Amino acid sequence: MEAFITANIAIAEAAINVRLDVFAGYPITPVSDIMEYLALKLPQYGGRVIQVEDEIAAINLIIGASWAGAKAMTATSGPGFSLMAEGLGLAVMTETPIVIAYIMRAGPSTGIATMYGQADIMQTKWSSHGQYEIITLAPWSAQEAYDLTIKAFKLAEEYRVPVIVLGDAALAHIREKVRLRDEPTIIERKKPELDANEIKPFKADESLIPPMPCFGEGYRVFVESLCHDESGFYTTDPEVYEKLVKRLNDKIRVHSNKIFEAKTYSMQDAKQAILAYGSLARICYTIVRRLRAKGYKIGFIRPTTLWPISREKLLKLIGDVKSLIVVEGNYGQLVREIERLTDNTKVKFVYWLKPYLPTPQELYTHMMNLGINFEG
């Protein structure tokens, strides 16, 4: 079925498609309409929407719901996500599958609630304390917002990790054609065998991801935010601690080639490339196409996964271009990762700090002003 909807509504429709059980949220511009739409439609599919007293309650509630076997999600923006930092840490430490729709707005702090921002990429990875990995996906259209949100639920369940779908205030309210799936996407959770004698709910096999026992199924599982061993109980043993932290990170790092995805356009004979993500990438893509039409040998790389980044895959995508122009709606975030992972002498950075999406001409002029040269 096709619908003419905004990216926010597409995210809500994706949640309906996976038959979301619990949505807990707090009103915040620009995502309140996700909760409003779900409040109306989700109960028809058996899910529940709860508006809670703050974002801290929202994140803790969905973690609890996920442990009771539910598919759970919340949606927020910058100030809300900052409040969720401790909760994110709990989800990571207890390996709880949850999805957070994070629609960026102009920050820092209260910023400009209604306008575009793209300055929270680092925050999605590093907001909580401790060493951990999460997954962040970045759609650039309403269709991609729909597809990536469904993917987010699959990844969250597979890797037992919080997954963030990162949009922005401009994308949130762009209305586009979206092809909705006719069949619901049912994602099963891997469960351990019920062994009354020796339950080791946090023991993982070679995949590094333990199957998840849930509440109310007879496992008598104990969920612990402190450092825990394979049976789930507190320990201060340094060996166990190191093993746990390594596994929480390795389970993503080891599979980063599989998780990291990017789309490329006209990279075959490219001498230069622009790298961008999210809605700003749409403007960059137009610039690339127009330059190509004029004969410039330029390509375009658009990562749809921002965390984890696979160095191997990234280098392969970049190939042997002479310069890589990273364009971001901030003063330097993802570019730091790109510089670190590639030959940073080739990387040029174009910042875009105005809280709206530029026209291609405007962005092109801005690039010229920053001294970017496009060569044939």
Next chain:
Amino acid sequence: MGKGRIKVDFEYVSEGHPLQTYLRWNRLPHKWCPGCGIGIVLSCYLRALKELNIDLNKVVTVSGIGCTGRLASYVNTDGAHVLHGRAIPFAMGVKIAKPHLKVVVISGDGDLLGIGLNHLIHAARRNVELTVIEVNNMVYAMTGGQLAPTTPRGVYTTTTPKGNVERPINIIKILGSIKIPYLARWCVTHPRLLINSIKKALRKEGFSFIEVISPCVEVFGRHIGIRDPVEFYLKLKEKIVIKNTSPENAELDWNGKIICGEFLDLELGKGYVSMITSDRRLKP
């Protein structure tokens, strides 16, 4: 009935306790200090579960951070040890996802009345079907004896070395104004009354709250100059008055009387989760 005699002997054993199957037995002895009241709260909670014959596979015990926060790890049910002050939102999430489970929150005064007070008030206001047992030892014991929202006036704590100038919170009065189905305060000095109250709270439809005054001998006792568990318990017994009065009159005055009893026992109809899950899931 004829006349009878009792013949009692004794034996040193290593198991066989009537509450054994309700505990994660291999994790005992627990880590609480000698004479700590939390052990008695645990014992009373498990005794209540046993006397009600509740299916342990249908109970989830959630606790926060602090000395009382360790409680959930000793209970042989599904459980969680979550973030400071966030036991109630977590428990709400569990209940909304699986409404047929009995979800119990047992946490400390700092956890529930300090950082977590916001969530407590809203859960009570919504009448969420949870049983919340707040263990009140009037100090932040786990971290070494800092001020708690419940510390009596004038008492030394490590962060108020000249004596506490704040007025302590009386959560019974606050929750009394919200009107919840079950509101009570007890003390570990009267375990049978606590057990009966927990049983009532577990069977109540909606949000039930029990405050349990508990002696912290090592930390609070040190602050007020009582180091012997028996002395502390006897001192508490002196202050306690058992009276089923209204919440406005449920005084909690360390320098006066501590009123224990049942303050609210109402029927408020369907709880929050019951109301929002009243339509059945349609199989797509």
Next chain:
Amino acid sequence: MYVMRARICIIKDFCKGCGLCVAFCSRGVLVLGEEVNKKGYRYVKVKDASKCILCRVCEYICPDFAIYIKVLGR
């Protein structure tokens, strides 16, 4: 005429020597012994089992699950 037989069971390695059971036993059945357990606490001993009336206050007041009454039969 019948005899109810019961046993005071003490798990000495759980006992922390807090003294609550000793103090609240209305019959003076219990006392803290001189020997220490694995954790170094002086654990509870039965001074005089014949005085016990099976009220179970010790079982209910013990914070450590260290003492309980087992009814053996009649």
